Amino acid sequence: MEPPAPPRRVTIVDVARHAQVSTTAVSKVLRNAYGASPQMQAKVRRAIDELGYRPLAAARGLRGQTYTIGVMLPDIRNPFFPEILDGITGCLEETDYQVLMGPGCNGEKAEARVTEAMIDRGMDGLVLVAPVSSRAHLEHVASVVPTVVVGRHGHSPAYDSVTDDDVAGATLVVGHLAALGHRRIAHIEHHETDPTRIAEMPNAQRADGYRRAMRNLGLDEEIDVVSTSYTQQGGYEGMKGLLTRPHRPTAVFAGADFAAMGVLEALTEAGLSVPGDISVAGYDNTTFAALGPISLTSVDQAGREIGANAARLLLERIADRGKPSVQVKLSPALVPRRTTAPPPT
Amino acid sequence: MEPPAPPRRVTIVDVARHAQVSTTAVSKVLRNAYGASPQMQAKVRRAIDELGYRPLAAARGLRGQTYTIGVMLPDIRNPFFPEILDGITGCLEETDYQVLMGPGCNGEKAEARVTEAMIDRGMDGLVLVAPVSSRAHLEHVASVVPTVVVGRHGHSPAYDSVTDDDVAGATLVVGHLAALGHRRIAHIEHHETDPTRIAEMPNAQRADGYRRAMRNLGLDEEIDVVSTSYTQQGGYEGMKGLLTRPHRPTAVFAGADFAAMGVLEALTEAGLSVPGDISVAGYDNTTFAALGPISLTSVDQAGREIGANAARLLLERIADRGKPSVQVKLSPALVPRRTTAPPPT
DNA sequence: GTGAAAGCGCTAACAT
DNA sequence: ATGTTAGCGCTTTCAC
Numbered sequence A, B: 001m002e003p004p005a006p007p008r009r010v011t012i013v014d015v016a017r018h019a020q021v022s023t024t025a026v027s028k029v030l031r032n033a034y035g036a037s038p039q040m041q042a043k044v045r046r047a048i049d050e051l052g053y054r055p056l057a058a059a060r061g062l063r064g065q066t067y068t069i070g071v072m073l074p075d076i077r078n079p080f081f082p083e084i085l086d087g088i089t090g091c092l093e094e095t096d097y098q099v100l101m102g103p104g105c106n107g108e109k110a111e112a113r114v115t116e117a118m119i120d121r122g123m124d125g126l127v128l129v130a131p132v133s134s135r136a137h138l139e140h141v142a143s144v145v146p147t148v149v150v151g152r153h154g155h156s157p158a159y160d161s162v163t164d165d166d167v168a169g170a171t172l173v174v175g176h177l178a179a180l181g182h183r184r185i186a187h188i189e190h191h192e193t194d195p196t197r198i199a200e201m202p203n204a205q206r207a208d209g210y211r212r213a214m215r216n217l218g219l220d221e222e223i224d225v226v227s228t229s230y231t232q233q234g235g236y237e238g239m240k241g242l243l244t245r246p247h248r249p250t251a252v253f254a255g256a257d258f259a260a261m262g263v264l265e266a267l268t269e270a271g272l273s274v275p276g277d278i279s280v281a282g283y284d285n286t287t288f289a290a291l292g293p294i295s296l297t298s299v300d301q302a303g304r305e306i307g308a309n310a311a312r313l314l315l316e317r318i319a320d321r322g323k324p325s326v327q328v329k330l331s332p333a334l335v336p337r338r339t340t341a342p343p344p345t
Numbered sequence C: 001g002t003g004a005a006a007g008c009g010c011t012a013a014c015a016t
Numbered sequence D: 001a002t003g004t005t006a007g008c009g010c011t012t013t014c015a016c
Helices: A012-019 A023-030 A038-051 A057-063 A081-092 A108-120 A135-144 A166-179 A195-200 A202-216 A232-243 A257-269 A303-319 B012-019 B023-030 B038-051 B057-063 B081-092 B108-120 B135-144 B166-179 B195-200 B202-216 B232-243 B257-269 B303-319
Strands: A068-072 A098-102 A125-129 A147-150 A160-164 A185-190 A224-228 A251-254 A279-281 A298-300 A327-330 A333-335 B068-072 B098-102 B125-129 B147-150 B160-164 B185-190 B224-228 B251-254 B279-281 B298-300 B327-330 B333-335
Touching: A012 A023, A012 A038, A023 A038, A057 B057, A057 B108, A068 A081, A068 A108, A081 A098, A081 A125, A081 A303, A098 A108, A108 A125, A108 A135, A125 A135, A125 A303, A135 A147, A147 A303, A160 A166, A160 A303, A166 A185, A166 A202, A166 A251, A166 A279, A166 A298, A166 A333, A185 A202, A185 A232, A185 A257, A195 A202, A202 A224, A224 A232, A232 A251, A232 A257, A251 A257, A257 A279, A303 A327, B012 B023, B012 B038, B023 B038, B068 B081, B068 B108, B081 B098, B081 B125, B081 B303, B098 B108, B108 B125, B108 B135, B125 B135, B125 B303, B135 B147, B147 B303, B160 B166, B160 B303, B166 B185, B166 B202, B166 B251, B166 B279, B166 B298, B166 B333, B185 B202, B185 B232, B185 B257, B195 B202, B202 B224, B224 B232, B232 B251, B232 B257, B251 B257, B257 B279, B303 B327
Parallel strands: A068 A098, A068 A125, A125 A147, A147 A160, A160 A327, A185 A224, A185 A251, A251 A279, B068 B098, B068 B125, B125 B147, B147 B160, B160 B327, B185 B224, B185 B251, B251 B279
Antiparallel strands: A098 B098, A298 A333, B298 B333
């Protein structure tokens, strides 16, 4: 027989009455604002504790801030994103800000829905991870609320951005494979048609980095790119295609670990051994790349730092919306594992 | 030279003026509430479209609902949770509700912080996935806001719950292994000390199911449980322990796919082949269980249905907070793959 | 340094 | 069926 009536929430008025001060005073203490004497602070804080008061973010938002940061992730399933999230929350947990995430979205429409929902909920700032929306939409969002874009190249005066240096990452992989003695190094890329995105999305940068690295090593003739997608399926089909080549490659650089999984599957199916017959490298250093039975050579993007930087930039922009936009580019690191070795002799 | 001043947001007053009606009328149309004629509806909707008006959730929440559902996931990294999330969002996307997630939390303190943050932001309902908090805390939360608990056994009149039948899942695994001819089937469980959680957490249920299934098959003597944790590390250590047995098991049932990964690693290290020397099964049918090079026998929890049920129950409870609490228990299915086979002869 | 009073954008009573 | 009015809980002028 529980009374289903939830007890009325403690409000700022209750605190003010209990502490025998004005609501303004309580508000000031809550926000560490100027104009509250030490004894006032103490009195108010005591009352807050005694009453177990917690400010209602929604009500605060109506006039000031909601102390909420929204993070949009394109796909929860991608094991790379938790790292970024850790970086963000790690940086924010010392502050009064709380992080809330939008559910995984794929495609511009879903992204727009989530960003709008976050704006409508009065969020103080947004972190957009690898958004696929048009530049115009991103700038619109940024004009309404402080925004940091993660994992997408291309600058804008409207928002800050944090990316990994994908060209450098691709160069690391190609260099590693070439150093092992490989010459016929193929690449599986994520297919991209939209011209803006070709310039801005990481997948395009990785393919570009691959091509440049090959040329720099004098391997122009060996450049071989299959265009599918950064999924297991895409990797599988891409490898199938590569296996039909008259001269099949001795090494494959998949633009993402997910795709590399499909590559491994296709190779198992074809009865080829890794790295005996063929070497395979991925990108992102996802959780399963490290799993014993897989042990995939990959590129680590330092997701934590990406996230931490994004959070820091966002706080700075919230504090000063007029400041010039900043671009941070972080360097990835190669993680060699057991799927890469010298080519068969 | 962009004017950094974000243009004032369109409010309900603007819409009312534009449509030449009262704000109440607009509000009613927004909420599909009773008392708005068709022509009124049309007029208002036109004005809304023309002005691009979107209601501010925070302001709505101050009086009514925020149309926001909070989902708390203990760990983003667990590849099982996205399924649940898909089920929830799938069920909710036809409605006006928006889903927001709390960042991964581990431990009671982090959970409390997230649930409080969600309550403070005026969320209309909460879905708590596999919470580790005390029963009392869960009931407190549920007394403040409609709540559905997922992945935790044990009923409460205060909240609805949706779970997988973990005992049945464990039985499926043991049955599968026994049918292949195994007798020495060991189990790796997640260590649990808290008495409430022993009764309510899935890990305990799986261990219990294992023991019961073994007994029912007359294998009482062979029961062998190693208590570590549902992590790769835990699986690794657990298997190390099992390998020191005078009679080592011919099959291992790890309570989670994560742990199974560690088991596989320990076996590779020991030079044992899977499933030639020893069979391995996991639980959760996570993404990487299906990966070609791993191909782990596992138990599928039908996460989508779990999520969909949770969302449905939550909407029902939001509509009628007084209704009696409901418990839904779903049946898991075995997914046999290449890590299980008859024992060596 | 402190407090009274006026909103923020919306919904819920209460008229009409 | 429609409009008027009074808040929701907080922050922000602006007096003192």
